Amino acid sequence: MLAAVLKGRGILEIEDRPEPPPPPPGYVRVAVRSVGICGSDVHYYQEGAIGHFVVRAPMVLGHEVAGTVEAVGPGADGFPLGAVVALEPGIPCGKCHYCRTGAYNLCPEVRFFATPPVDGAMQEYVLHPAEFTYLAPGLTTDEAALAEPLSVGVYAVREARIGIGTRVGIVGAGPVGILAALAAESAGGRVALVDVREDRVAAARQIGLEAYVQVPPALDDCEVVLECSGSSGGLRLAQQWVKRGGVLALIGLGEASSMMLDGLDLSLRGLTVRGIFRYANVMPAAISILQRHRERLHIFLGTTIGLRSLPAFLEQKEYLKPLKTIVRVPE
Template sequence: MTTTSGIPTTMRAAVLHGPGKLSVENRPVPAPGPGEVLVRVEAVGTCGSDVHYYREGRIGDFVVREPLVLGHEAAGTVVTCGPGTDERRTGRRVSIEPGTPCGSCGECRPGRYNLCPDMRFLATPPVDGAFCEYLAVREEFAHEVPDTLTIEEAALLEPLSVAVWACRKARVAPGDRVLITGAGPIGLVAAQTARAFGAREVLVTDVLPHRLELARAAGATALDVSRTPLSVAEYTPTVLLECSGVPAVSGEAIRTVGRAGRVVLIGMGGSEAPLPVSRVQNYELELTGTFRYAHTWPTAMSLVESGRVRLDSLVSHGYGLAEAESALTVATHDATAVKAVIYPQR
């Protein structure tokens, strides 16, 4: 059933009911509230967090306790506008920034809205995500994208934003030698972003040949650590971007960082990791974590539009909404899987 505006009253959504239990169901199309726009979702990337929730029903303290729609790397077209928004945005293509902060707390006011304690983030329990046909989004977090970007690139501005934020935290600058551990989607876009920020050399480590080849195609040097351990590679970075989330990997990588180097922990893995304290102290290393991003979409969009970052190389598989479960499990049976994209309108 559709309304006089042509917008359906119901939509399909891929709903997680528990570990390994995903079903496509009909739900009401949300009505955009004050300050919101309604987006027809056309592409959604699958993230490692989606896979964690699907497999285990939780990530750390975030636990799926009630049915949850997954997906937060989304893009689409604005189909209607709620009260107090610019109606001229109807028909515009947008990339969705998935976090909605409160805007008034002690973190939001200085601009650190990624650390807002009351953040509502798509596909983070109990907030439903974007594996659905329509999504109501606060207007300022629906970023208009130029026609030169594909809908897949618009969706993947979200993982690119993770890389932009990490490179900013690491203060990557011309002349830096960067080490990136893990050639998953984040590691691959981090390699391109570091080069765009001026790094003179980028080394990416992994154990999967096809991902290492993608790293080489992105202009990085690739190291298969199943053949050559990092400890004997004789590479001394000024910046470490740890993307694997594997505690043992991060400890080994920190030991290679040169004096006054910067270490940024990005990958989500174990809750604790061995820290080579003597290296941190004796070399005066700076070590920090990252949690999502803030104010990154304009930079991410510019990097893609200019050609300095290519996101199309990440997309390895595409699925309709009814195949959402396949998108979440493809990596278990296809070693070449990098990024699966779901097209909710299919």
């Protein structure tokens, strides 16, 4: 089967690899169809590392995955052959303190697609635990692949307790920011986005979201701000946009040295800071939001490429233009 394998900084090869065996008990063998390109895939491709995660051996990219059920192992019931599924890319240990208390996103032993040394899913087949495989009826595989980036937003909405009428600011109108806006809106939040890129603000407005270029109309205005840009300027704006007593949730991952908060302001205005790392227990909610907002998903689905085109696509930095790129496997 074909797989997109990162061999070193800037070296991605489409390689022929052996197919996985028939699924063991509790596993599903999934024919991968659609994989979104995430900023982290690009970072691993360009820099060979994200923080202390360093690519030291060949690694398959891709963690925003959807496909169809191809074979089912003993005990993995409820997965009709051919059904569209979205995969949760992180498999936690299930035994540690974090796993036992429901915060399995913090499991130190988690094996997460395309996070070294674990292979990702830009390959024709993967074996996946049924427990972390979710049916996505009514969605195409391109749409279902959005369940992963949307999950971050759903988790942030839960952790920041966004509810009916909560004024929510979102800094960064990339895929994670706009999907988080759909999650916040679904919870009843009154949402506005800000981005420095006019095309991204335009994409958000195209699906009826309130969005602004550079700055919102008023600072000191939101009960919750979700920082999704991972930039120092974005973080500064996010802190200014939260009002007294509000919650600042940090989702975007930027350079370690640049993600600085104003500690005195946090104290004087009684702000709460919440770090958001990945997500736990939210994929079904993310899928139901996608099902209810299908007519708004087209802004993410305008750019699709075949697996074989991926090396040239990355080399030419084509991913910088569209809001999201979906890699079709195996085309």
